[in-house]
Amino acid sequence: MHMKPVIVVHGGAWAIPDDLAESSKIGVKCAAMSGFSILANGGSSLQAVEAAVQILEDNIAFDAGHGAVLNADGDVELDAIIMDGKNLAVGSVSCIKNIANPVKFARTVMEQTPHIMLTGIGANKFAEKIKIEKIPTKELVTENAVKEWEQYQKYKQSVKGLFNTEKTHDTVGAVAIDSKSNVSCATSTGGITNKMVGRVGDSPLIGSGAYADNFTGAVSTTGHGESIMKVTLARQVLFNMEKGESPQIAADHSLEYMKNKVHGRGGLIVVSKSGEWAARFTTRRMAWASVENNILTYGLNPGENFQENVHFKL
Numbered sequence: 001m002h003m004k005p006v007i008v009v010h011g012g013a014w015a016i017p018d019d020l021a022e023s024s025k026i027g028v029k030c031a032a033m034s035g036f037s038i039l040a041n042g043g044s045s046l047q048a049v050e051a052a053v054q055i056l057e058d059n060i061a062f063d064a065g066h067g068a069v070l071n072a073d074g075d076v077e078l079d080a081i082i083m084d085g086k087n088l089a090v091g092s093v094s095c096i097k098n099i100a101n102p103v104k105f106a107r108t109v110m111e112q113t114p115h116i117m118l119t120g121i122g123a124n125k126f127a128e129k130i131k132i133e134k135i136p137t138k139e140l141v142t143e144n145a146v147k148e149w150e151q152y153q154k155y156k157q158s159v160k161g162l163f164n165t166e167k168t169h170d171t172v173g174a175v176a177i178d179s180k181s182n183v184s185c186a187t188s189t190g191g192i193t194n195k196m197v198g199r200v201g202d203s204p205l206i207g208s209g210a211y212a213d214n215f216t217g218a219v220s221t222t223g224h225g226e227s228i229m230k231v232t233l234a235r236q237v238l239f240n241m242e243k244g245e246s247p248q249i250a251a252d253h254s255l256e257y258m259k260n261k262v263h264g265r266g267g268l269i270v271v272s273k274s275g276e277w278a279a280r281f282t283t284r285r286m287a288w289a290s291v292e293n294n295i296l297t298y299g300l301n302p303g304e305n306f307q308e309n310v311h312f313k314l
């Protein structure tokens with residue numbers, strides 16, 4: 001069967017300050033278009049989500065790769081995951097340093113090791129061994145990240161306090177289905193500002209930050225990591241779809257469950273095995289974009305749904 005390809009990307013949940021709103025929208029649109037061009041040329045969903053997330057990691061508007069937030073020591077520790085719904089192959093990295101594109105590294109872990117997740121020093125050692133370029137931390141750090149970190153230091157604001165107020169931005173991700181009906185997902189993040197050194201969030205954890213299975217669909221999540229882990233949000237969405245819910249209803253029910261059960265907020269993107277998709281969130285904003293049938297759809301505020309025609313040869 002020849003499936004119509006679909007890609008959906010997100011640039012993270014939370015408040016997204018007005019000065020980042022436009023660049024976030026442009027960023028997710030570019031990433032969705034690049035990922036879709038791979039699908040339109042017969043590429044796999046795995047290639048598409050990796051490429052889309054790499055573009056988001058390279059964009060300083062987002063908390064992933066370049067633009068990542070800083071931990072309590074003012075350092076950058078990155079997490080990422082990629083998963084192939086065809087065979088449940090998955091690779092993930094956590095607490096890694098000095099690597100510009102954690103999603104690419106996660107794919108290497110998936111393809112070149114017998115393991116699923118590498119963390120910290122061990123992960124960086126493996127990166128060195130396979131000659132992944134090491135970049136100085138300062139190249140990943142933006143002025144915004146430093147300002148945010150300085151605020152935390154100045155007011156001794158705890159990470160708990162952060163979620164009682166509103167975090168500015170979060171995590172990036174992508175889900176896709178290709179013309180062979182294979183689904184994939186990828187998620188990448190710098191985590192949360194002022195996190196403890198060594199803290200790992202939901203993003204690199206299978207079933208929490210992402211999950212993909214051709215049997216149901218693919219999900220990438222964003223939001224309060226400690227809450228997302230408690231409800232294994234990505235897998236929860238797919239469980240709801242397996243009970244017969246549409247992607248949108250399954251997403252809303254899962255996000256509501258997280259809010260009611262553990263007082264956690266967040267967002268997610270999902271694509272089903274039949275190419276139905278949704279982008280949903282319970283935070284103030286979430287930048288997202290999708291491409292299907294030569295229509296680019298995107299939004300940032302609740303209820304927003306802008307559309308533009310695009311011109312891929314399908």
Ligand code: GLY
Nearest residue numbers: 191201223224225
């Ligand atoms: N959702 C990203 C994190 O909490 O690390």
